[in-house]
Amino acid sequence: xxxxxxxxxxxxxxxALILTLGAVAVALSPRRSRPWLFVVAAALAxxxxxGLTDGTTWNYDFYGVELTPLRVDRLSLAFAYVxxxxxxxxGVFGMRTMGALERPSTLMYAASAFGVVFAxxxxxxxxxxxxxxxxxxxxxxxxxxxxxxxAGMRYLFVSLAGGIVLLGGIGWWIxxxxxxxxxxxxxxxxxxxxxxxxxxxxxxxxxxHAWMPDAYPASTVAGTVFLAAFTSKAAIYALARGFPGTNLxxxxxxxxxxxxxxxxxAVNDTRRMLVYSSVSQGGFMVAAIGVGSALAIDGAVSHAxxxxxxxxxxxxxxxxxxxxxxxxxxxxxxGLGKVLxxxxxxxxxxxxxxxxxxxxxxxxxxxxSALAIDxxxxGVAYWLLKLASVGTLLVVVFRLPWFxxxxxxxxxxxxxxxxDHTALRQRVPASMYVAMVALACVNVVIGVWPNLLYRLLPNxxxxxxxxxxxxVTNSLALAVGALAAFWVGRRWLAGRPISVRDxxxxxxxxxxxxxxxxxxxxxxxxxxxxxxxxxxxxxxxTLWVSGVVVVGVLVTLLAVGMLA
Amino acid sequence: xxxxxxVGLGVAGGVLLVVMARFVVGEVLSQPxxxxxxxxxxxxxxxxxxxxxxxx
Numbered sequence: 001x002x003x004x005x006x007x008x009x010x011x012x013x014x015x016a017l018i019l020t021l022g023a024v025a026v027a028l029s030p031r032r033s034r035p036w037l038f039v040v041a042a043a044l045a046x047x048x049x050x051g052l053t054d055g056t057t058w059n060y061d062f063y064g065v066e067l068t069p070l071r072v073d074r075l076s077l078a079f080a081y082v083x084x085x086x087x088x089x090x091g092v093f094g095m096r097t098m099g100a101l102e103r104p105s106t107l108m109y110a111a112s113a114f115g116v117v118f119a120x121x122x123x124x125x126x127x128x129x130x131x132x133x134x135x136x137x138x139x140x141x142x143x144x145x146x147x148x149x150x151a152g153m154r155y156l157f158v159s160l161a162g163g164i165v166l167l168g169g170i171g172w173w174i175x176x177x178x179x180x181x182x183x184x185x186x187x188x189x190x191x192x193x194x195x196x197x198x199x200x201x202x203x204x205x206x207x208x209h210a211w212m213p214d215a216y217p218a219s220t221v222a223g224t225v226f227l228a229a230f231t232s233k234a235a236i237y238a239l240a241r242g243f244p245g246t247n248l249x250x251x252x253x254x255x256x257x258x259x260x261x262x263x264x265x266a267v268n269d270t271r272r273m274l275v276y277s278s279v280s281q282g283g284f285m286v287a288a289i290g291v292g293s294a295l296a297i298d299g300a301v302s303h304a305x306x307x308x309x310x311x312x313x314x315x316x317x318x319x320x321x322x323x324x325x326x327x328x329x330x331x332x333x334x335g336l337g338k339v340l341x342x343x344x345x346x347x348x349x350x351x352x353x354x355x356x357x358x359x360x361x362x363x364x365x366x367x368x369s370a371l372a373i374d375x376x377x378x379g380v381a382y383w384l385l386k387l388a389s390v391g392t393l394l395v396v397v398f399r400l401p402w403f404x405x406x407x408x409x410x411x412x413x414x415x416x417x418x419x420d421h422t423a424l425r426q427r428v429p430a431s432m433y434v435a436m437v438a439l440a441c442v443n444v445v446i447g448v449w450p451n452l453l454y455r456l457l458p459n460x461x462x463x464x465x466x467x468x469x470x471x472v473t474n475s476l477a478l479a480v481g482a483l484a485a486f487w488v489g490r491r492w493l494a495g496r497p498i499s500v501r502d503x504x505x506x507x508x509x510x511x512x513x514x515x516x517x518x519x520x521x522x523x524x525x526x527x528x529x530x531x532x533x534x535x536x537x538x539x540x541x542t543l544w545v546s547g548v549v550v551v552g553v554l555v556t557l558l559a560v561g562m563l564a
Numbered sequence: 565x566x567x568x569x570x571v572g573l574g575v576a577g578g579v580l581l582v583v584m585a586r587f588v589v590g591e592v593l594s595q596p597x598x599x600x601x602x603x604x605x606x607x608x609x610x611x612x613x614x615x616x617x618x619x620x
Binding site: 261262263264265266268329383386387390391393394470473474476477478479480481482483484485486489492493497498499500501505 | 567568570571572574575576581583585588589
């Protein structure tokens with residue numbers, strides 16, 4: 001059974017049930033009570049998580065198939081704990097900002113994330129996986145802008161495509177093995193390969209990652225915080241559960257880590273910068289899962305835990321900037337440290353944490369996986385990840401705060417003056433500060449007392465000791481080197497009014513470029529002409545999404561046919 | 565020794581990443597920003613078009 005319950009006497013209730021009921025209650029309740037009901041539902045789900053004990057399972061006979069909607073162990077609990085923290089903090093952060101669509105969608109989205117981490121079988125996993133897509137897409141649409149509508153459609157398209165791949169893999173796997181248990185699948189054959197690709201799409205593995213920096217920054221002020229906490233972290237959980245020790249993942253992770261920071265250094269939008277940094281950070285976790293040792297899995301989980309806490313804080317701080325100024329582009333944000341000093345201070349707590357500075361959560365959480373990678377003979381991967389760490393420092397600790405909070409300089413291309421941003425459009429509500437202070441405290445508490453985090457890990461961190469002179473010195477040495485690099489290259493890191501295309505070029509720009517080429521082809525009796533539009537054709541997205549759904553239904557039928 | 569190596573990696577690697585970001589991603593893979601679709605300045609301010617749906 002493992003260790004005892006965190007809270008004795010609490011009944012074993014699935015947090016997803018509480019959140020689903022909470023979503024209904026919030027949707028039906030009077031407008032004024034919705035913010036409080038959201039936080040209450042989130043807190044109750046957190047309490048339910050604390051009440052779950054290692055070893056608890058719920059089994060359910062579904063027309064002869066034994067499903068396991070609740071399977072509790074240390075791996076699932078670690079993710080569920082940090083999901084609870086993110087949900088409560090995000091609910092407080094968004095008390096003033098979230099809308100009628102956003103609140104119930106968020107609760108359903110969170111319910112599905114809990115459902116994923118507690119799913120004991122592949123069928124339940126897939127059900128909650130797809131529910132997660134629906135809830136998260138609504139968070140993107142909830143911003144109600146043309147950009148978010150487009151990004152939401154693209155997000156749906158990629159997520160549904162990933163879901164189909166996952167479903168195909170699960171169907172194949174069940175047919176092949178006769179088992180629906182979600183455990184260590186291992187990369188062995190086509191079925192597990194499809195499942196792995198389905199997980200990697202959701203984990204934003206390069207080159208299947210462009211949906212994330214496209215979609216997350218298009219969400220609402222609070223929505224981005226939730227998206228960063230749940231979707232990719234649920235995928236990290238699924239990888240840790242299904243594919244520990246799959247060495248291929250080490251190199252997938254290294255590419256993610258480097259790709260993410262290079263793009264984060266180039267983009268102009270601050271929230272997109274932070275989301276690219278999440279792609280990079282996800283790479284560290286994926287690489288550690290690829291090693292698969294007990295220390296590496298603990299490192300991946302502790303990194304995911306800390307990442308949700310410090311990235312939540314960072315996205316909240318930039319969300320507060322967006323709320324106060326109406327802008328997130330680096331070219332429009334200057335000298336905000338004078339008018340939003342506490343936002344700047346709280347941002348820096350998160351930034352120094354992700355930078356691995358001692359006495360903050362990132363320092364005690366991140367180095368564990370790096371050590372495991374080095375110890376298992378992947379020295380090249382270790383040093384490439386160190387290089388990615390330099391990029392993280394450049395992006396989050398130096399570039400973003402320097403140009404947002406410190407400098408007064410504006411670019412010649414920018415048409416809006418600095419003075420426009422020193423007069424805030426609206427003040428940052430107290431609830432935002434409460435949520436940010438809470439997450440900053442969690443960062444510090446974990447950083448000072450790391451055993452509080454380690455005792456939640458699947459293997460309790462082994463004998464890992466973070467506060468050695470060697471590790472502290474190395475962490476500071478890397479930061480000093482990155483600071484010097486920033487100072488040398490800072491004029492190249494200033495914001496520029498550009499839009500960076502990633503691998504999303506293939507589905508955002510390629511169709512538009514193909515249309516004129518297609519129309520030049522002369523075929524007798526065939527008069528299919530594609531409209532040549534100045535922007536990404538909406539009809540392409542619509543047709544593609546519809547096509548994906550149709551194909552999905554066909555694959556489902558095929559899977560059911562094979563099972564029957 | 566390792567600390568010195570890490571300082572060196574920070575400086576050299578950092579400059580390399582900056583150069584790649586500025587001159588490869590920032591030039592080759594970029595296009596001018598469309599101000600109509602990025603960062604609508606009226607986003608979610610209470611009483612404005614996008615902020616009308618908030619519960620606050």
